[in-house]
Amino acid sequence: xxxxxxxxxxxxxxxxxxxxxxxxxxxxxxxxxxxxxxxxxxxxxxxxxxxxxxxxxxxxxxxxxxxxxxxxxxxxxxxxxxxxxxxxxxxxxxxxxxxxxxxxxxxxxxxxxxxxxxxxxxxxxxxxxxxxxxxxxxxxxxxxxxxxxxxxxxxxxxxxxxxxxxxxxxxxxxxxxxxxxxxxxxxxxxxxxxxxxxxxxxxxxxxxxxxxxxxxxxxxxxxxxxxxxxxxxxxxxxxxxxxx
Amino acid sequence: xxxxxxxxxxxxxxxxxxxxxxxxxxxxxxxxxxxxxxxxxxxxxxxxxxxxxxxxxxxxxxxxxxxxxxxxxxxxxxxxxxxxxxxxxxxxxxxxxxxxxxxxxxxxxxxxxxxxxxxxxxxxxxxxxxxxxxxxxxxxxxxxxxxxxxxxxxxxxxxxxxxxxxxxxxxxxxxxxxxxxxxxxxxxxxxxxxxxxxxxxxxxxxxxxxxxxxxxxxxxxxxxxxxxxxxxxxxxxxxxxxxx
DNA sequence: CAAATAGTGTCTGTCAGACATTATTGG
DNA sequence: CCAATAATGTCTGACAGACACTATTTG
Numbered sequence: 001x002x003x004x005x006x007x008x009x010x011x012x013x014x015x016x017x018x019x020x021x022x023x024x025x026x027x028x029x030x031x032x033x034x035x036x037x038x039x040x041x042x043x044x045x046x047x048x049x050x051x052x053x054x055x056x057x058x059x060x061x062x063x064x065x066x067x068x069x070x071x072x073x074x075x076x077x078x079x080x081x082x083x084x085x086x087x088x089x090x091x092x093x094x095x096x097x098x099x100x101x102x103x104x105x106x107x108x109x110x111x112x113x114x115x116x117x118x119x120x121x122x123x124x125x126x127x128x129x130x131x132x133x134x135x136x137x138x139x140x141x142x143x144x145x146x147x148x149x150x151x152x153x154x155x156x157x158x159x160x161x162x163x164x165x166x167x168x169x170x171x172x173x174x175x176x177x178x179x180x181x182x183x184x185x186x187x188x189x190x191x192x193x194x195x196x197x198x199x200x201x202x203x204x205x206x207x208x209x210x211x212x213x214x215x216x217x218x219x220x221x222x223x224x225x226x227x228x229x230x231x232x233x234x235x236x237x238x239x240x241x242x243x244x
Numbered sequence: 245x246x247x248x249x250x251x252x253x254x255x256x257x258x259x260x261x262x263x264x265x266x267x268x269x270x271x272x273x274x275x276x277x278x279x280x281x282x283x284x285x286x287x288x289x290x291x292x293x294x295x296x297x298x299x300x301x302x303x304x305x306x307x308x309x310x311x312x313x314x315x316x317x318x319x320x321x322x323x324x325x326x327x328x329x330x331x332x333x334x335x336x337x338x339x340x341x342x343x344x345x346x347x348x349x350x351x352x353x354x355x356x357x358x359x360x361x362x363x364x365x366x367x368x369x370x371x372x373x374x375x376x377x378x379x380x381x382x383x384x385x386x387x388x389x390x391x392x393x394x395x396x397x398x399x400x401x402x403x404x405x406x407x408x409x410x411x412x413x414x415x416x417x418x419x420x421x422x423x424x425x426x427x428x429x430x431x432x433x434x435x436x437x438x439x440x441x442x443x444x445x446x447x448x449x450x451x452x453x454x455x456x457x458x459x460x461x462x463x464x465x466x467x468x469x470x471x472x473x474x475x476x477x478x479x480x481x482x483x484x485x486x487x488x
Numbered sequence: 489c490a491a492a493t494a495g496t497g498t499c500t501g502t503c504a505g506a507c508a509t510t511a512t513t514g515g
Numbered sequence: 516c517c518a519a520t521a522a523t524g525t526c527t528g529a530c531a532g533a534c535a536c537t538a539t540t541t542g
Binding site for chain 3: 173191214217221222
């Protein structure tokens with residue numbers, strides 16, 4: 001900022017802002033993208049579904065608040081949550097986005113491997129995974145946030161290693177391909193997908209031992225871990241240039 | 245957010261958050277990337293240089309506040325500022341980033357064509373364009389914000405039309421190439437750059453009339469305007485995969 | 489063996505970088 | 516004519532999509 005607060009500024013005299021985080025938590029289950037929603041137990045929007053989130057504590061960064069809320073809503077351990085990739089999306093600050101007062105919200109996207117149903121802790125009545133294509137009307141401006149999150153995730157798959165965040169620690173290339181196909185809503189050619197993934201240095205790393213795993217009936221697939229890279233060179237561009 | 249504010253929440257009883265915007269305003273002049281900085285006239289960090297910015301007004305979105313501050317610092321008209329591309333970078337919320345109180349700041353990047361020296365209005369002692377490679381120690385966490393902004397701009401040039409925001413309304417392909425070379429710090433092959441730019445539908449649009457403009461001594465160059473597209477298909481990837 | 493999934497090999501058109509060449513201006 | 520900049524053309528190697536084929540498992 002350029003200067004001090006307005007003339008004679010006193011934090012308690014000025015109309016204060018509340019600051020919250022909102023989370024778009026995604027997972028891939030049954031070849032469909034799912035998002036974690038909570039049912040609101042209080043006004044406003046009581047009974048509506050909303051993105052999980054909540055207020056920043058007085059000495060907490062938005063990043064920490066997001067991880068705390070994520071742990072509360074999913075039942076994941078603090079240590080698990082600490083290592084997860086949280087992607088800060090953007091901040092929503094329209095004056096009337098919350099009817100009660102002035103609330104500025106920092107939105108995050110989180111990517112999880114498939115998990116059991118959330119235990120629905122925290123303040124929410126209950127939490128549930130929804131098919132991302134069929135969520136209805138959400139509270140506040142959360143539909144907008146969810147749409148922005150979806151766009152961002154799809155774009156980030158092209159040039160970052162984010163897709164591995166949807167997979168368990170060890171995964172097959174088929175599972176990784178499923179993530180791309182599900183998020184992008186396209187079908188990819190398996191041999192070409194394989195070639196491109198293995199050509200990106202540091203994207204995936206073969207798990208040494210002969211351990212393999214079956215995915216139903218066919219030949220067992222080799223296992224991989226996420227590699228050291230964070231960005232993809234070259235990127236995996238999605239087909240047909242449909243980024244609009 | 246999932247639920248109402250904490251038990252018995254009253255906006256004035258709770259430790260309030262102040263919300264500000266900070267702007268990384270870039271331009272290309274003399275083949276160097278420059279950033280607009282202001283000298284602080286008050287404590288803390290009195291005498292230090294900082295990114296322009298300021299507090300949100302009670303009923304103002306961060307986006308509007310950023311445009312207002314930009315107009316104040318650069319002397320650009322309200323109408324000019326309204327049409328500019330402002331890129332929201334991310335939000336900085338570490339509890340101690342401002343020694344006075346809890347300040348959450350929404351950072352923006354703005355790209356301008358080369359402009360005269362700013363008139364240095366607003367609260368700042370003075371405002372000045374600095375070579376982006378030689379800025380010293382900045383106030384608050386503004387060095388971090390500036391570095392993040394620089395990274396984002398470089399990446400966005402690859403897959404969006406952002407580069408045209410650095411150019412005047414009508415520009416030559418040579419000028420556009422200068423933008424890429426300056427921000428990325430590389431030299432590009434002119435014929436190939438030309439071919440790729442013209443191959444992207446909607447990136448640039450030839451200005452019809454035979455009007456041309458000279459850049460010193462050689463052959464006058466054809467003029468172009470920014471096209472209708474916002475994203476580049478295919479993208480203009482920077483050479484040597486140096487995105488780390 | 490048939491079905492299903494994993495993995496390899498090959499062909500071909502497109503496009504990238506590299507660079508030669510022509511065009512148009514001022515001095 | 517020379518220097519400087521703009522614009523066009525060409526060559527070649529790398530890589531993308533498409534797809535045929537082999538490998539390994541279960542029923």
